[in-house]
Amino acid sequence: MSALPPDLEERILLRTATSRDAGMASAVLERAHFVSQVCDDMGSLVDELLRGAGAIMLAEEVLVGPALAVLTGALAAQPPWSDVPVLVLARQGADSRAIANAMDEFANVTVIERPMRVAALVSAVRTALRSRRRQYELRNLLEGLRDADQRKTEFLATLAHELRNPLAPLGTALSLLQRKKPGPEEAGKYYELMNRQVEHMVRLVNDLMEVSRITRGKIELHLGPVLLDAVIDDAVELSRPLFERAGHALTVDLAGDPLVVRGDAVRLTQVFSNLMNNAAKYTPAGGRVTVSARQEGRQAVVSVSDTGTGLAPEMLKSIFEMFVQVSGTARDAQGGLGIGLTLVKSLVELQGGSVEAASEGLGRGATFTVRLPLAKSAAATGRRTRMSQDGWAPSIEGTVLVVDDNRDAADTLAELLTSMGATALVAYGGEEALQLAREHDIDIAVLDIGMPGMDGCELARQLRAGPRGADLKLIALTGWGQQGYRDRIAAAGFDHHLIKPLNLSEFMAVL
Structure with missing residues (x-):
């Protein structure tokens, strides 16, 4: 049973012995600002009950024969959250059979003896309606939990689907490399395919971690004056x-004067990139996407419009909620978990802004508009956030110790370092790593953290305590990125903390 209009949810259904009693009771309730509905018989009362009611008020005289059975059946058929209060107006004097039956049959019943004081009647009705409102709160909570559970189920199904998608070509490419053993030129296309699929999986995991950090309030923002033009360019x-693969026409219309906002340049780049990615994914090939920026009062306004699948009116608000998927359009998108807009909304609001969606309906495109407060001083300068993908040195000198209990991870990283000119040593545990450190002059140690026995933090402390510990560069390479782990890693003496899977350009910049 969904929420009903207040005049239905809080009305008092009346069934009295005479029409005169009904008129008097209705007048008393109206003067106390209650909504009442007089019912001519028990059948019509039950019909009205199905439409919605705050409480039922009955005369003792009507609780006889088939009428009692009809009401008892209707009350027994209520949904689990509902327990409609029943007020019985009893005749003065000794307890009657009808009152005894009512007390036995109805769980939530109050007996008021006639003649009654108006104040007593009004007080009883108010108490009954307070009880009913708590039931409505429980109903809304249960419906919210049911909706959230449904969304989470759909989300997990989508997550499984999206993770299987890149795993299938990865497995096929590996099988082809093993069976065909192609030369370097032919193998190159398989390596490129595998790299694309790994990058896709990394984006999925990163989105999940970002949402987790935001919902737990663990995200850190580095706020300062940001040139919006530079952020949009990045x-x-x-x-x-994505635009090039789909053949979309992209138009960027920036304001004539520079717009400077107070925000986190990296996070704002993430916001607008997510919106553009969404526009590209949900627009059929050969579509058009427009990005515009302008000033309105003391706000910078950035809009991302597309000619894509559009949004139904009922989705315009819920599209930003966690686990919400747009029915019928998921198959049109080229991968993704549907949590990008949740990230967008959270990141924008953390920086004092707002975001809204607009659409003329399904198949008619959509516009997402972000509003951000302008910085007080417009003299600030922007800074490019994009990292060059080919700005790292072609070779590494020195000896690098790689420690990871995952042998495949340790061996492949060591092989990569060797291909770049480094002398790579591999250990699969803390004690083995300490032995290698005693036997060799190590310049850099790349350590996993979550290892059995001696973990990476304890190993780092012991390496730091060694004879060459002060000159040793320690790099944590781990799947744990939460703030608690970051603090623990920093306290152990690491110089850098990198997150798995390895980002090559970031790793090379550190080296």
Whole structure:
């Protein structure tokens, strides 16, 4: 039973012995600002009950024969959250058979003896309605939990689907490399395919971790004056491959004067890149996407419009909620968990802004508009957030110790370092790593954290305590990125903390 209009949810259904009694009771309730509905018989009362009621008020005289059975059946058929209060107006004097039956049959019953004081009647009705409102709160809570559970179920199904998608070509490419053993030129296309699929999986995991950090209040923002033009340029560069693959026309219309906002440049780039990616994914090939920025009062306003699948009116608010999927459009998108807009809303609001969606309906495109407060001083300068993908040195000198209990992870990283000119040593545990450190002059140690026995933090402390510990560069490479782990890693003496899977350009910048 969904929420009903207040005049239905809080009305008092009346069934009295005479029409004169009904008129008097209705007048008393009206003067006390209650909504009442007089019912001519028990059948019509039950019909009205199905439409909605705050309480039922009955005369003792009507609780006889088939009428009692009809009401008892209707009350027994209520949904689990509902327990409609029943007020019985009893005749003065000794307890009657009808009152005894009512007390036995109805769980939530109050007996008021006639003649009654108006104040007593009004007080009883108010108490009954307070009880009924608590039931409505429970109903809304249960419906919210049911909806959330449904969304979570759909989300997990989507997550499984999206993770299987890249795993299938990865497995096929590995099988082809093993069976065909192609030369370097032919193998290159398989390596590129595998790299694309791994990057896709990394984006999925990163989105999940971002949502987790935001919902737990663990995200850190580095706020300062940000040139919005530079942020939008960076976001366009990040999203450009999607536009090119789909053959979309992209138009960027920036304000004539520079717009400076107070925010986190990296996070704002993430916001606008997510919006552009969504526009590209949900727009059929050969579509058009427009990004515009303008000033309205003391706000910078950025809109991302597309000619894509659009949104139904009922989705305009819920589209930003966790686990919400747009029915019928998921198959049109080229991968994704449907949590990008949740990230967008959270990140924008953390920076004092707002975001809204608009659409003329399904198949008629959509516009997402972000509003951000302008910085007080417009003299600030922007800074590009994009990292060059080919700005790392072609070779590494020195000896690097790689420690990870996952042998495949340790061996492949060591092989990568060797291909770049480094002398790579591999250990699969803390004690083995300490032995290698005693036997070799190590310049850099790349340590996993979550290892059995001696974990990476304890190993780092012991390496730091060694004869060359002061000159040793320690890098944590781990799947744990939460703040608690970051604090623990920093306290152990690490110079850098990198998150798995390895981002090559970031790793090379550290080296």
